[in-house]
Amino acid sequence: MKKRMLVMLILGLSLNSVAQTADRQVIGSAGGTYSGASMQTEYTTGEVVTSSGLAGTFTVNQGFHQNPTNSTGIKEKNLTVNFFLFPNPAQNQITLSIDTKEAFQLKISLTTVTGQTLFGDEKAAPVTNNYKRDFSLVELSAGVYFVNLYDENNGLLKSIKFIKQ
Numbered sequence: 627m628k629k630r631m632l633v634m635l636i637l638g639l640s641l642n643s644v645a646q647t648a649d650r651q652v653i654g655s656a657g658g659t660y661s662g663a664s665m666q667t668e669y670t671t672g673e674v675v676t677s678s679g680l681a682g683t684f685t686v687n688q689g690f691h692q693n694p695t696n697s698t699g700i701k702e703k704n705l706t707v708n709f710f711l712f713p714n715p716a717q718n719q720i721t722l723s724i725d726t727k728e729a730f731q732l733k734i735s736l737t738t739v740t741g742q743t744l745f746g747d748e749k750a751a752p753v754t755n756n757y758k759r760d761f762s763l764v765e766l767s768a769g770v771y772f773v774n775l776y777d778e779n780n781g782l783l784k785s786i787k788f789i790k791q
Contacts, residue, residue, distance in 0.1 A: 710723040
């Protein structure tokens with residue numbers, strides 16, 4: 627019994643001691659090497675940096691190399707708005723109520739679950755304070771629909787699902 631356990635322990639330790647090795651590979655699509663009397667520099671593009679450090683006026687990237695990246699910001703509106711759609715489920719009419727302290731422009735559309743637009747505002751209308759708008763559902767068949775609310779630049783503010791009974 628002791629011999630079996632000793633053999634299994636030795637076998638287990640020998641299997642765990644085999645480590646995975648990784649050869650130096652370049653995944654980037656471009657790169658190069660510069661050599662000087664006391665220094666060598668290599669670079670590639672398109673790989674991830676694992677850490678960066680600042681040495682005087684130079685940035686030192688450790689791990690893989692990466693060119694500086696630029697990002698484009700998105701200007702967001704910081705509106706304090708509450709949207710309510712009632713009753714839900716609805717039968718003949720549904721009411722959209724918007725509670726806001728700031729005036730803004732709004733376009734409204736009514737769509738099916740497949741994305742077909744049944745109704746849509748041509749132009750954005752001003753919304754202030756306690757805005758309410760009723761929609762007739764008499765001509766709609768029973769199913770699931772969406773009221774989509776857009777700003778004046780067609781940016782989606784909210785999509786509210788409702789059920790027509």
